[in-house]
Amino acid sequence: MQVHDVATPARNPTRWWILVVLCLTTLILVIDNLALSVAVPALAEDLHASAQQIQWILDSYMLVFAGLLLTSGSLSDRFGRKRIMVIGLTLFGAASVVATVAANPGELIAARVVMGIGGALIMPAALSIMLNLFDDEERHKAMSAGGAVAMLGLVGSPVIGGLLIDQFWWGAVFLINIPIVAIALVATLVMVPESRGPWLRPDPVGAILSVIGMVALVWTIIELPKGGLHHGGTVAGLIITVASLIAFLVWESRIEHPMVPLRLFRDRDFAGGSVALTLVQIGNGGLLLVLSQYLQFGLGYSPLKAGVAFLPMAISALVGNGAGAGLCPKLGCRTLAVVGMLVMAVGALMLSSLTADSGIGMISVGLVALGLGGGLATPAAVTAILGSVPPEQAGVGSALNDTIQQAGVALGVAALGSVLTTVYAHKMPDSTSATAHKSIGDALAEAARTGDNGLVRTAREAFAGGMSVSFGVSALGVLAAAILALIALRGRGPAPEPAADTADAPAEQIPVPAGNTY
Template sequence: MKRSVPVWLAVVATSLPMFMATLDNLVVTSALPAVHADLGASVEELQWITNAYTLAFAALILLAVALGDRLGRRHLFIAGIAVFTVSSVFAALSADPTALIVWRAVEGAGAAAIMPLSLTLLVASVPDRLRAVSIGIWSGISGLGVALGPLVGGAVVENWSWEAIFWLNVPVGIIAVPLAIFALPNTRGARVPADVLGVLLAGLGVLGLVFGVVRGNEAGWTSGEVLSGLISGAVLLVAFILWQAHTSAPLLPLRLFRDRSFTLANIVAMTFSFGAFGAVFILIQFLQVVQGRSPLEAGVWTTPWTLAPMIVAPLAGIFAPRVGTRALITGGMVLLAGGLFWMAGTLAADATFLTLLPGFALAGIGMGAV
């Protein structure tokens, strides 16, 4: 007999770990200047502290979904929470940049199991009539993690230390594990073979490209290490595509890209993330290092940018059936580009909040629409 669990409890059980993972993605950005000062991390190492998380997440997310189908989605979801929590402890205890980079990568691996499986488990836990509302709440909580990332990071770093941003994850993880065990069903999907070779080709390919880009300024764009990273990364990604076209159980079924909307949506998502999150990485450091703002001030300044999607995204969902998603995505990308252009033209050592506010607002509205 299926156990009846209140809908609100299922929403909390799936949303709480999501909030932790999305918050951690941007909260670290506010701490980078403090990490630089305390651990002596170079700009390149600061980039890897950020990139290690996103690379591990991107490389393992599809594998996590496949393993969840085979082993049980709740089992892998809980494993992801545990990995994320434990790695946060070791990240807080890191005594040098290399250790922090390693544990950030392990954090990303945990997030790869949390993010996709949380939505799948939520859908399986609520009745059809409440599904749309539940997903809306789940999305709002996830967006709140992104919106509050720089603000929470700034407040924690300024009043405690950069290590505290990782210690915050520990009580959340301790609460989330028993909550997931009690409130969520252990559903399974089709038992298809795990495409381990696909994971290795894609992960190492992206790693090679990112390594080349990160090392380019330091080592020189024509240096052997940079060229070898870029070339080997491109070759591995081509090999990944060829493998996906021939294997019987691909990590990423290429037939999905026959759908024009699917292809364009993924291109938009990639360029959108590249522009938006790459700019946030530089902006937070500019405000603290160049302008001398405190971590909390930097977080408050960027709030109009990061918080705007919380208001705009639900409105975009309401108007999408009337105006069409194409218009919202196109308009959103134009606004985001306009906001970044404004920031690029006004960022200076003496730039004020009011000077930058139009750029923050345009970028935030654009993100929400996309």
């Protein structure tokens, strides 16, 4: 058996082409969610979907995705990251085809569930392959490139989605996924090397507890704004969440080969960086969704025009990613992460000043700050976090970080949505109907039926007021993340253990890096 020197691993000569493939696989996840958010108004009208059904169309994906991340990360380490990613791409592509031709809300919800399963298999596998493919010297450049591509998808998908909706129908937004999946699937099979950690005994009990705990957690977060802490569904979800996650932690701490190595949290870069990024996601989780609604409902933009409005954010994020790739080795991950988060907080504060009469100018300035700050902060923080993960645990380490952030996204969407809904309802006059109090979409629909132009103005002003408070909360969340990153992250981060060359090696022949203190 040939054992490679893990201290000085050879660099894969095609690693940058492989990075392009990995970026494609994660790009579809970004494109799907943002394009769908732009399509919500048209989708609701065409499918005659109720508000509850729309909520399930959006939330079903998140519930399944968050619930399966830990399990899929563990599976990728045990059975092969390339293999798991291929399965995920296949499921995601097939479900996208079904979603494209869905004839009712039930079919679309079912397709979204399968897409959530595929996405959960794709994300940790792709990130762990990247982690093992690049050494400490190149890892931040790779992360920055991945962040740049994700930002292009973040902004490009609403533009493309809006164009497809204007020219065709809402189902066309899922067509974006299909050619990208096809290209990524073929390229993965041809180019990406297989890698895995040393074989460990499966942990089915841990997998079941993690799925129950994470699904219950996200469900509770989603339900919280609807009925508050006293609602029966919220209380039940909270009880299940606490019981299952405590059981999961106890179980994982006692078995010989846990699915999740809890010792990762002893590393300050991993623990502090994960919590800081979670706060960023809480602060910004619902920001773009709220802003998209403001552009369409508040300013009357078409889906295409709303998508184009996000272009300044994409351009500035590309600048931030490019600058960060060069500055990270000089300044360190902590400095870039803190500076970037502070710039993001400034952007959120700018957006909190928007009113019903604001033009695109202030929106663009705020989005530029958000993009630039995110381009600097996110790759730096992720590099610091994943640099502390042993290569043989790259899959589950990546999944654990993704899971924590997904919980932050769900909490952010729920929190900002709750603040927006509460303030909107409070600002609507008592003389308006109960229907108009529910949401700006309901108010505008009622105004269209009755011809009440005054209701349109009132609803838009109320929505702008709620949005302003939501963006203020977002700014506080990102500011808290910056403070935590300053305290928790090391100045330049430890040099992680180099990854062994595990390409195409059988699991039992892959050496564990020496000197592992985890």
